[in-house]
Amino acid sequence: MEIRVNTLLKYSSPRTFYPFAGKLVPWFAVAAALFAIAGLFVGFFIAPTDAQQGEGYRIIFVHVPVSWMSMFIYLVMAIWAGIGLALNSRLSGMMASALAPTGAIFTFLSLWTGALWGKPMWGAWWVWDARLTSELILLFLYLGFIALQSAIDDPRRADKAGAVLVLSGVINLPIIYFSVQWWNTLHQGASVSLTKAPSVASVMLTGMLLMVAACWMYAAATSLARIRCIILEREQHADWLQELREVRQ
Numbered sequence: 001m002e003i004r005v006n007t008l009l010k011y012s013s014p015r016t017f018y019p020f021a022g023k024l025v026p027w028f029a030v031a032a033a034l035f036a037i038a039g040l041f042v043g044f045f046i047a048p049t050d051a052q053q054g055e056g057y058r059i060i061f062v063h064v065p066v067s068w069m070s071m072f073i074y075l076v077m078a079i080w081a082g083i084g085l086a087l088n089s090r091l092s093g094m095m096a097s098a099l100a101p102t103g104a105i106f107t108f109l110s111l112w113t114g115a116l117w118g119k120p121m122w123g124a125w126w127v128w129d130a131r132l133t134s135e136l137i138l139l140f141l142y143l144g145f146i147a148l149q150s151a152i153d154d155p156r157r158a159d160k161a162g163a164v165l166v167l168s169g170v171i172n173l174p175i176i177y178f179s180v181q182w183w184n185t186l187h188q189g190a191s192v193s194l195t196k197a198p199s200v201a202s203v204m205l206t207g208m209l210l211m212v213a214a215c216w217m218y219a220a221a222t223s224l225a226r227i228r229c230i231i232l233e234r235e236q237h238a239d240w241l242q243e244l245r246e247v248r249q
Contacts, residue, residue, distance in 0.1 A: 013091070014090060014091055014094070014231045014234075014235055015235075017091055017227075017231070018228055018231050018232075018235075021224040021225075021227060021228050022224075022228060024220070024221075024224055025221050025224045025225050025228075028217045028218075028220040028221035028224065029217075029218075029221040031213075031217040032214050032215075032217035032218040032220075032221055033214075035210050035211070035213040035214035035217055036210075036211065036214035036218075038210045039061060039065075039207050039208075039209075039210030039211035039213070039214055040061065040207075040211070042061075042203065042206055042207035042210060043058055043061030043204075043207035043208070043211065044058055044061070046203055046207070047061075047201070047203050047204050047207055048201070048203070057117075059113050059116055059117045060117070060208070061207050061208060061211050062109070062113050062211065063109075063110065063113035063114055063117055064208055064211075064212075065208060065211040065212040065214070065215045066106045066107075066109040066110045066113065066215060067106075067110040067114075067135070068212060068215075069103075069106045069212070069216065069219060070103060070106040070107040070110050070135070070138060071138070071173050071176055071177065073099050073102060073103035073106060073219055074103055074138060074141070074142070074166070074169070074170075074173060075170070075173060076099060077096045077099045077100060077103060077145075077166055078096075078166050078167055078169075078170045080092045080093075080095040080096040080099070081093070081096040081159075081163035081166040081167060082163065082167060084096065084159055084160075084163055085160060085163040085164070085167070090156075090159075090234075092159075093155070093156075093158075093159030093160075093162070093163065094159075094227050094230045094231065094234070095223070095227060096145075096159070096162060096163065096166065097149055097159070097162070097226075097227075097230055098223045098224075098226040098227035098230055099219070099223050100142055100145050100146050100149075101146065101222075101226065102218075102219050102222045102223055102226075103142050103219075104139060104142035104143060104146065106215065106219075107135065107138050107139040107142055108139060110135055111132070111135055111136060111139065114132065114135075130175075130179040131176060131179040134172055134175045134176040134179055135176055137172055138169075138172055138173075138176065141165070141166070141169040141172065144165060145162050145165055145166055148161055148162055148165055149161075149162045155234050
């Protein structure tokens with residue numbers, strides 16, 4: 001246990017985390033590409049045609065994974081923001097900042113693919129459905145966080161202000177998840193649950209989980225690459241960064 005704590009403390013410093021993140025980025029990027037290729041192949045070429053929705057249902061192999069990840073990334077953001085606020089950790093605030101753009105992209109894709117699915121299935125691009133509305137609020141939370149951090153010059157103050165915003169928005173996550181149970185919505189109930197057997201065919205579930213893994217790996221790769229940029233920007237005058245540049249030259 002002591003070794004694990006020491007390891008965590010070691011990599012909690014931007015100086016040690018910067019090269020460590022650089023080593024991980026290529027692995028996550030390659031894994032994301034491989035999982036995406038496998039997931040799309042299963043979803044678009046192996047999975048059977050749906051009896052009711054026809055070929056149009058195949059968009060769920062993108063829509064469902066990005067929707068799950070839009071909520072999961074926000075939760076991880078909130079955890080990092082909370083740690084940064086409680087422990088005054090520089091790296092935690094940077095991690096929250098690095099995750100936000102990817103979370104916003106996944107949320108936008110969730111809304112856009114949902115609209116593409118909703119038009120042929122519901123007859124409308126957009127309805128003020130409880131889940132759609134709460135997912136739209138999630139996008140505004142992401143964009144608000146990014147805008148707030150950009151508006152404050154002092155990175156430490158920006159991290160604290162962003163953390164307060166992110167933590168106050170966590171209440172939206174259970175609203176998104178339970179909206180189909182709490183209100184009468186056009187969305188169907190969850191086909192995959194931790195408490196009961198999935199209600200979709202195994203081949204469809206396989207394709208969906210492969211795409212979830214692809215989104216997860218992509219989020220890790222982009223966030224680690226982005227935090228390296230943030231570290232370079234915030235630590236540009238640090239002695240260790242100057243030493244690293246001299247070694248590379």
